Amino acid sequence: MRRIIILLLLLVIALGSAGAVWAHGVKITYTVTFSPTIAIEAAYDTGEPMANAQVIVYAPDDPKTPWLTGECDDDGRFSFSPDPSKPGTWEIQVRQAGHGEWLKIPLDEEMMQSGQGVVTEGGDEGFSTAQIVLMSACVIWGFVGTALFFQSRRPPAQEPGEAA
Amino acid sequence: MHIPDGILPAEVCIAGYAVTGAATWYALRQIDREADPYAAVPKASLLTAAFFVASWIHIPVPPTSVHLVLNGLLGVVLGYYAFPAILIGLFFQAVMFQHGGLTTLGVNTAMMGLPALLAYHLFRLQHRLGLHGPRWTGAFAFAGGAAGLGIAALIAFTLLITTIPADLDVQAEQEAIYALTLAHVPLMVLEGAFTAMVVLYLQRVKPELIAS
Structure with a gap:
């Protein structure tokens, strides 16, 4: 039982220190404004921005060939204007050193062509x-x-010949 | 260290599952050969929990930051149980926190689990070589903990560097991968020291927990 308590204690210490520190997952938030412009912000789940991470944008009509490539700025921000003649789901990949995330942004025709709309x-x-x-x-x-x-x-620790 | 979904090509993910499947079978067979295969399950289960939370604890190594992995520790303390333990731990990390991913579960398990088994054999070398005493135990546990992480980082490095898609700015991505891999060097020392500490402590209070 004692060993369980020791290990549990280790776990509690680990958990206790976990409040402020997170590992390397990635989260990306985005904002779409019109004319249209898509602005993304990429950060690790530590809160640290993905500075200079690479961005690849795929248009809805060809999800295999990059439509645009670029790089986030020092704050993990990147923005671009999608082609208004291509409504559908725009895919954005943000990637740095094997960490990254895919983001899918659906833009319907109405949003694309009205030139204005809900953000x-x-x-x-x-x-x-x-x-x-x-x-x-x-x-x-x-x-x-x-x-x-x-x-x-x-029964714990009662095997014969284990007295050490 | 955890490779997420959508980074590696499909062939690599499938190969990862194949390697992990074979290694899990081998590890379970080795476990089954023990006198009481269930005896070490409580220990394995608790260390799986430790492994599960370890990826939360990140250490800043400018310009990036890395997190604890503890695969070397699991290897040294658990032996063959380490492989299924890492598989289960990674599964929960992927499902709960998106650390890693389900398509890359095979790759990640092989990447961290195989070095864990190497760490175990490295640690056992101490007895093969007939070196006794807590100092040697500490040294070999350190080597196991550090090597477990180091080899895992090298595997990750190789996987990532050889599969950079042509759409990316290859040079920038390479540099980012170099930086991340180098950041694991201080972590190796840290995990080695932690492994030595845990092993020496367990050996003092509960020596039968450490394989001899």
Whole structure:
């Protein structure tokens, strides 16, 4: 039992320090304004912007050939004006050192041609800290429960010849 | 270190699943040969939990930042259990936090799991070579922890550098990958030290937990 407590303690320390620090997932938010212009903002889930990350834009009519390539600025921002004659889902890939994300932005014909419209915002916002802590707690409890279950299957530390 | 969906070509993802499938089968067979295959499950389960949260703890190494992986630690302490443990840990990281992805689960597991098994054998070399005492144990645990991470970083480096799509500015992406790989060098030292610390501690309070 003691070893479980020791390891649990390690986990709690890890969890405790997790509040402010996140690993390298990527989240991208975007804003669409009209005439139309799409502006994106890419950041790691640490909050650190993806400075100078590469951006590839694919038009709806040809999702294999890049329509535009470019680079985010130091704050992870990038904007461009999609071709108004190509309504549909525009795909944007942001990528840096093997980290990255695909973003799909649907633009319908009306939005494209009216030259004005509702500003659309969206993107992968990720989970809030509270959600992540709760989800992790559930998963960790699953692992601890598994450990306790298998621990209880046999009397602990009573095998002969183990006195060290 | 976790390669997300949409970065690697499909062939690499499929190959990753093939390697992981074979390695999982091999690891489970080795586990099944032990006198009591269930005996180490509690230990494996708890370390899987530690592995699961480790990717949250990131360490700034300018100009980038890296996060703990702990695959070397799992290898040293768990032996063959490390491979299925890493597979399960990565699955939950991918599903819960999008660290890595389901298409790259095979690649990521092979990338971190195989070095974990190497770390295990490296750690066991101590006994093969007949070197005893806590200092040697610490040294070999350090080597295992550091090598586990280092080799995983090298595999990631090779995978990423050889699969840069032509649409990207290849040189800029290469430079970014070099920088990220180099940032793992201090992390190797850190994880090696952490592994040595955990192993020496466990050896003092619960020596039967460490494979001999």
